[in-house]
Amino acid sequence: MTGGNQTLALLLFSGFVAVTLAITTWVSRRRHGSVEEFYAGGRLFSPLENGLAVSGDYVSAASFLGVTGLIALYGYDGLLYVVGFFVAWLVVLFLVAELVRNCGRFTLADVVAGRMSERPVRIAAGTASVTVSVLYLVAQMVGAGSLVAVLLGRTSGTAQAWTVIAVGALMVTYVSLGGMRATTWIQIVKAVLLLSGTVALTVLVLVRFHGDLDRLLVTAAERSGHGDAFLAPGLKYGGSWTARLDFISLGLALVLGTAGLPHILSRFYTVPTARAARRSAVWSIGLIGGFYLMAIVLGFGAAAVVGPEALRRSNAAGNTAMPLLALDLGGGVGSTGGTVLFAVVAAVAFATILAVVAGITLASSVSVAHDLYASLRRRHTRARGEVAVARVAAVGIGVVAIALGLLARDLNVAFLVGLAFAVAASANLPVLVYSLFWRSLTTRGAVWSVYGGLIPALVLVLLSPVVSGSPGSLFPDIDLQYFPLQNPGVVSIPLGFLAGWLGTVTSDEAADEAGYAETEVRSLTGAGAV
Amino acid sequence: MQSSEGRARGAGDGAGNAAGNHEDHGTSSCEVRYEDPWYDTLASGRGERDGTGTPVRGVPAARGERDPVAVRARDVYLEVQRSEAFQEVRGRYRRFVVPGVAAFLVWYVAYVVAATTAPGLMSRPVVGAVNVGMLAGLGQFLSTFLLTWGYARHARLRRDRLALELRWDTQELTRGARGGAS
Numbered sequence: 001m002t003g004g005n006q007t008l009a010l011l012l013f014s015g016f017v018a019v020t021l022a023i024t025t026w027v028s029r030r031r032h033g034s035v036e037e038f039y040a041g042g043r044l045f046s047p048l049e050n051g052l053a054v055s056g057d058y059v060s061a062a063s064f065l066g067v068t069g070l071i072a073l074y075g076y077d078g079l080l081y082v083v084g085f086f087v088a089w090l091v092v093l094f095l096v097a098e099l100v101r102n103c104g105r106f107t108l109a110d111v112v113a114g115r116m117s118e119r120p121v122r123i124a125a126g127t128a129s130v131t132v133s134v135l136y137l138v139a140q141m142v143g144a145g146s147l148v149a150v151l152l153g154r155t156s157g158t159a160q161a162w163t164v165i166a167v168g169a170l171m172v173t174y175v176s177l178g179g180m181r182a183t184t185w186i187q188i189v190k191a192v193l194l195l196s197g198t199v200a201l202t203v204l205v206l207v208r209f210h211g212d213l214d215r216l217l218v219t220a221a222e223r224s225g226h227g228d229a230f231l232a233p234g235l236k237y238g239g240s241w242t243a244r245l246d247f248i249s250l251g252l253a254l255v256l257g258t259a260g261l262p263h264i265l266s267r268f269y270t271v272p273t274a275r276a277a278r279r280s281a282v283w284s285i286g287l288i289g290g291f292y293l294m295a296i297v298l299g300f301g302a303a304a305v306v307g308p309e310a311l312r313r314s315n316a317a318g319n320t321a322m323p324l325l326a327l328d329l330g331g332g333v334g335s336t337g338g339t340v341l342f343a344v345v346a347a348v349a350f351a352t353i354l355a356v357v358a359g360i361t362l363a364s365s366v367s368v369a370h371d372l373y374a375s376l377r378r379r380h381t382r383a384r385g386e387v388a389v390a391r392v393a394a395v396g397i398g399v400v401a402i403a404l405g406l407l408a409r410d411l412n413v414a415f416l417v418g419l420a421f422a423v424a425a426s427a428n429l430p431v432l433v434y435s436l437f438w439r440s441l442t443t444r445g446a447v448w449s450v451y452g453g454l455i456p457a458l459v460l461v462l463l464s465p466v467v468s469g470s471p472g473s474l475f476p477d478i479d480l481q482y483f484p485l486q487n488p489g490v491v492s493i494p495l496g497f498l499a500g501w502l503g504t505v506t507s508d509e510a511a512d513e514a515g516y517a518e519t520e521v522r523s524l525t526g527a528g529a530v
Numbered sequence: 531m532q533s534s535e536g537r538a539r540g541a542g543d544g545a546g547n548a549a550g551n552h553e554d555h556g557t558s559s560c561e562v563r564y565e566d567p568w569y570d571t572l573a574s575g576r577g578e579r580d581g582t583g584t585p586v587r588g589v590p591a592a593r594g595e596r597d598p599v600a601v602r603a604r605d606v607y608l609e610v611q612r613s614e615a616f617q618e619v620r621g622r623y624r625r626f627v628v629p630g631v632a633a634f635l636v637w638y639v640a641y642v643v644a645a646t647t648a649p650g651l652m653s654r655p656v657v658g659a660v661n662v663g664m665l666a667g668l669g670q671f672l673s674t675f676l677l678t679w680g681y682a683r684h685a686r687l688r689r690d691r692l693a694l695e696l697r698w699d700t701q702e703l704t705r706g707a708r709g710g711a712s
Contacts, residue, residue, distance in 0.1 A: 525694075526697045528700070
């Protein structure tokens with residue numbers, strides 16, 4: 001890459017950082033650390049604002065860089081990711097958004113703890129939320145690392161490490177100073193940037209092919225070297241039955257995981273009512289659907305315009321398809337148009353990573369402070385104390401994510417996110433569904449359902465080809481591979497549901513009928529909602 | 531406690547009537563008659579709740595002797611849960627959401643399973659480079675948009691007003707239960 005590319009991209013990105021830091025200081029000067037303010041931004045965002053922020057939170061580096069890369073390299077099999085990411089929103093809209101807004105305060109654990117013995121449930125749900133968030137954070141860090149590698153034109157380990165550290169430091173600053181209000185505004189700014197960047201690139205791709213989508217697909221298939229097989233499923237997940245089962249597993253994790261992502265759940269607490277939560281979910285479905293439809297065009301566009309060899313040479317996992325496509329669409333290396341477009345896309349990708357990372361860090365630090373700290377320390381922690389803990393937790397989570405991000409930097413971002421979704425679907429979704437809809441759930445059932453999904457999911461990942469035993473694993477030299485699938489969802493999600501049922505039928509404690517009545521009435525009417 | 535139960539019933543019916551009137555003005559085709567007991571059991575689909583009414587009521591009193599205020603607030607929720615108006619809201623929510631969730635999950639799983647086990651079917655060309663798989667993928671997008679629209683519309687027209695009235699009634703009752711004890 002040329003020096004002009006780098007300078008312009010860094011300039012644009014610094015602009016974004018300056019704007020977001022300004023937002024953060026402005027927000028943090030006006031308000032002073034109440035829990036409501038720090039965790040939920042005062043609950044005063046409008047549905048459109050929150051809808052933008054939700055799509056900003058959801059469309060991560062995994063979608064912007066990872067999914068387009070997968071489509072560019074594997075064609076149709078990459079598209080399957082997009083469908084899963086998108087259909088998942090129906091679960092959120094139908095079962096979660098309104099009900100969770102009505103009967104929770106800040107976290108997933110609030111919903112469950114309402115009708116259970118509070119301490120064990122909070123500890124379980126808090127642990128699961130933090131685990132999911134950290135896995136998701138690692139994926140974003142890997143995205144940041146591979147982006148800077150292509151931006152600086154060489155895969156220098158030091159440069160990548162410093163990028164990851166800088167991203168970590170920035171996110172900790174946003175979160176600990178600005179809380180939910182600053183994080184939300186950063187998401188909104190980012191969502192607008194991301195959507196306009198994507199629209200511009202899609203228009204350019206369509207112009208290149210004279211609006212003929214058919215020709216785009218044919219060219220992509222020809223250049224991929226796979227012919228028509230590129231446009232049909234099976235390139236990545238075809239062949240052995242293990243690979244096929246792996247894909248079904250991933251599909252389940254994607255569609256059921258979104259509703260268990262802590263940073264998505266906590267977004268619905270930033271609006272005043274359940275009705276506003278529903279409307280923000282509808283907004284975000286529109287925005288996210290539009291984005292993914294364009295991402296499909298861009299993925300096939302990258303295959304057709306840039307070609308898979310060039311993509312693989314830049315990043316074996318395909319994470320750099322978008323910036324390379326932009327460079328080519330603008331006129332190629334050395335041209336002004338190419339330089340500008342490349343810089344814009346790189347800056348948008350950085351902004352994406354930064355914003356998503358801030359959102360997840362906030363959600364997990366809230367889980368640490370509101371669920372874990374509050375139940376592990378003493379019964380009545382002062383509100384001020386909790387916010388201080390959340391700020392410290394943000395720093396701690398940042399450090400953990402930076403360390404893991406440096407370790408995992410050669411894995412595809414979309415695939416890493418698939419793992420986070422699998423854990424969310426196994427540990428968080430069963431307990432959420434049970435506590436909202438199942439009258440007989442007991443404390444033991446709730447706790448078992450969290451751990452019964454969380455532990456199998458994590459253990460299966462540790463025993464999978466991702467961690468050891470094959471050339472692409474984190475530790476290729478050790479062989480601990482006893483589980484053939486890369487994604488644990490197909491086993492661990494049913495286990496989560498099963499454990500919840502088992503815990504409930506084996507416990508001698510009677511289900512709390514009045515507690516369920518309260519949850520049901522509150523979740524559907526909004527009575528007593530804060 | 532007795533008075534709060536009475537008020538809960540009254541309030542529930544009031545909300546039901548108000549919503550019924552609203553329905554009459556708005557969509558006359560979906561007229562709903564709340565007072566008809568036959569309709570109500572069908573609507574809730576969970577008629578056993580009424581049968582177990584008495585033992586249920588005993589539970590909070592036995593467990594929560596520590597805090598009489600909380601007990602009375604909890605009784606309010608039990609009362610509201612049994613009210614016709616609430617059962618109607620819940621019935622409407624479930625009658626839309628349960629088939630909806632079943633439909634899109636089956637359609638999605640069928641799509642994923644077909645993509646992995648029947649690539650031959652998915653790669654069958656339809657028009658130009660577009661094949662069955664592409665159309666199925668776009669169909670997923672389309673069905674998601676349609677269901678989103680349908681859900682939002684259903685909630686806005688059939689649930690929101692009734693739920694809002696129940697919300698105020700419930701909150702007033704809870705406040706009453708708290709105020710009465712202090």
